[in-house]
Amino acid sequence: MNDKQLVALHAAAQVEDAMLVGLGTGSTANYFIDELARRQRDEGLNVTTVASSTVSSIRAHQLGLPQVSMEHVSRIDLYVDGADEVTPDLSLLKGRGSDLVREKLLARACDRFLVLVDHSKLVARIGEKYAIPIEVMPFAWQLTKHRLEAIGGRGNLRAIAGTDGLAVTSHGSLVLDMVFDTGLDTRTLDAALNATPGVVEHGIFCGLASVLLIAIDGKVEVRQASNGKT
Numbered sequence: 001m002n003d004k005q006l007v008a009l010h011a012a013a014q015v016e017d018a019m020l021v022g023l024g025t026g027s028t029a030n031y032f033i034d035e036l037a038r039r040q041r042d043e044g045l046n047v048t049t050v051a052s053s054t055v056s057s058i059r060a061h062q063l064g065l066p067q068v069s070m071e072h073v074s075r076i077d078l079y080v081d082g083a084d085e086v087t088p089d090l091s092l093l094k095g096r097g098s099d100l101v102r103e104k105l106l107a108r109a110c111d112r113f114l115v116l117v118d119h120s121k122l123v124a125r126i127g128e129k130y131a132i133p134i135e136v137m138p139f140a141w142q143l144t145k146h147r148l149e150a151i152g153g154r155g156n157l158r159a160i161a162g163t164d165g166l167a168v169t170s171h172g173s174l175v176l177d178m179v180f181d182t183g184l185d186t187r188t189l190d191a192a193l194n195a196t197p198g199v200v201e202h203g204i205f206c207g208l209a210s211v212l213l214i215a216i217d218g219k220v221e222v223r224q225a226s227n228g229k230t
């Protein structure tokens with residue numbers, strides 16, 4: 001069993017009957033979806049799910065997990081997803097999969113947000129390894145990029161690898177991948193991005209994670225957030 005699978009199984013064991021569960025996006029979240037479906041089949045687990053992306057929704061559908069669409073949901077019990085970077089205070093960088101709006105809505109709407117990572121995702125500061133994905137309204141991308149450059153960002157529109165096309169989210173936003181070498185701390189940058197016109201959503205998740213499950217050397221380490229949901 002690999003590290004991503006290990007933390008995913010640990011998270012799936014915490015799901016209880018009658019829960020409304022948010023499904024994350026990515027390879028770690030896929031293991032969680034698979035295990036949830038196995039528990040439904042083998043143990044009679046009775047859950048309803050809501051997906052954070054079209055790909056996760058398709059996977060859940062193929063595995064027979066009951067789903068409700070996001071427009072019918074005002075809160076959920078549990079959200080389980082991976083992350084690209086995690087700092088010691090459990091701030092996250094997410095968004096390689098592009099559907100940031102849905103991911104952040106679920107992270108905000110849940111009673112508990114379990115974040116699943118292996119130790120390669122632990123960083124001292126957000127932006128250490130990856131550019132920050134920023135979803136922008138298509139007609140506003142140049143104005144928004146200019147504003148972001150004014151606060152020290154540099155980057156460009158995300159392209160679809162191996163093609164001439166641009167990445168477009170499931171609801172039609174473009175994605176700017178921006179690096180900020182400005183020394184701005186994560187919360188200040190989070191607030192600045194939130195306040196930038198044309199930004200639909202971005203990949204910094206501050207104060208949202210409840211619990212971090214880290215796979216280290218074949219074991220799961222659990223870290224509780226001091227400033228997130230309990």
Ligand code: 5RP
Nearest residue numbers: 026027028082094095096097
């Ligand atoms: C998608 C995400 C993913 O959770 C993140 O990219 C981690 O992916 P993986 O589990 O494949 O390492 O934020 O938008």
